[in-house]
Amino acid sequence: MVAPVIQVESLTYQWANDSGFGLQVEQLDLVSNECLFIHGPSGSGKTTLLSLLVGILRPQQGHIRLLGQSLGQVGAGRRDHLRADHIGMIFQQFNLIPYLTPVENVLLTCQFSALRRQRALAKSSSVAEEAVRLLSHLDMADPRWLKLPVHQLSVGQQQRIAVARALMGSPELVVADEPTSSLDSERREQFIDLLFNECKASGAALLFVSHDAQLADLFDRQMTLQYQDSARVALTEQGPAL
Numbered sequence: 001m002v003a004p005v006i007q008v009e010s011l012t013y014q015w016a017n018d019s020g021f022g023l024q025v026e027q028l029d030l031v032s033n034e035c036l037f038i039h040g041p042s043g044s045g046k047t048t049l050l051s052l053l054v055g056i057l058r059p060q061q062g063h064i065r066l067l068g069q070s071l072g073q074v075g076a077g078r079r080d081h082l083r084a085d086h087i088g089m090i091f092q093q094f095n096l097i098p099y100l101t102p103v104e105n106v107l108l109t110c111q112f113s114a115l116r117r118q119r120a121l122a123k124s125s126s127v128a129e130e131a132v133r134l135l136s137h138l139d140m141a142d143p144r145w146l147k148l149p150v151h152q153l154s155v156g157q158q159q160r161i162a163v164a165r166a167l168m169g170s171p172e173l174v175v176a177d178e179p180t181s182s183l184d185s186e187r188r189e190q191f192i193d194l195l196f197n198e199c200k201a202s203g204a205a206l207l208f209v210s211h212d213a214q215l216a217d218l219f220d221r222q223m224t225l226q227y228q229d230s231a232r233v234a235l236t237e238q239g240p241a242l
């Protein structure tokens with residue numbers, strides 16, 4: 001049996017504010033090469049769920065294992081290291097450094113993780129060359145764009161740079177938080193194809209969350225964040241209603 005890249009059991013999380021928002025995940029397993037789509041409307045807890053899975057937030061109850069390592073049993077510093085070494089994150093707002101160029105942004109991954117640097121160097125003769133290789137797979141290697149600070153590029157271009165940064169150094173898990181929200185439908189499917197191809201090429205598991213139920217059919221598996229009552233949401237195996 002293949003060991004899960006990420007494994008969740010009996011998780012509950014409650015934000016400590018007046019919203020009373022609570023999230024429950026009975027079980028979630030994701031293995032290498034698998035592409036999972038999680039659907040949920042705005043405010044249903046997609047970003048909260050991803051923050052829990054990558055160890056930014058800690059659940060009040062339950063277990064999360066990343067590559068067999070229990071995130072509940074390690075401190076914040078170790079969780080940061082595990083995340084930098086093994087997870088490529090595409091944030092809802094990209095979190096690129098605006099005054100750096102595309103390559104400089106992609107190289108940040110290697111500054112935070114020696115392992116990712118090593119893996120990048122196994123693929124290309126320098127980390128900068130590997131960054132350009134990834135950017136060119138994502139159609140972003142035009143020399144005119146490579147010279148610019150990323151704040152001078154379009155939102156769609158910034159999205160692709162965020163993907164290249166997440167894929168740099170072949171992480172075992174790629175998580176994508178609503179990465180297609182600013183693309184038109186044709187570019188959306190193109191973008192997801194690119195993401196799939198890059199993840200398959202490196203054997204990464206992909207966890208993709210979005211409010212856009214129409215994307216669900218493109219994925220191997222689907223799950224949904226469903227309201228149990230006005231403030232409690234549970235992750236269910238059922239795919240989104242189309």
Ligand SMILES: Nc1ncnc2c1ncn2[C@@H]1O[C@H](COP(=O)(O)OP(=O)(O)OP(=O)(O)O)[C@@H](O)[C@H]1O
Pocket residue numbers: 015016017019021040041042043044045046047048049092178211
């Ligand atoms: N930083 C925070 N502090 C307190 N409560 C929060 C915080 N972030 C989110 N919440 C609560 O968690 C709920 C879910 O928010 P979350 O950002 O996870 O939803 P989402 O599905 O990602 O929404 P969107 O599609 O708009 O990005 C919110 O309705 C809010 O009540």
Ligand SMILES: [Mg+2]
Pocket residue numbers: 046047048092177178
């Ligand atoms: Mg969100």
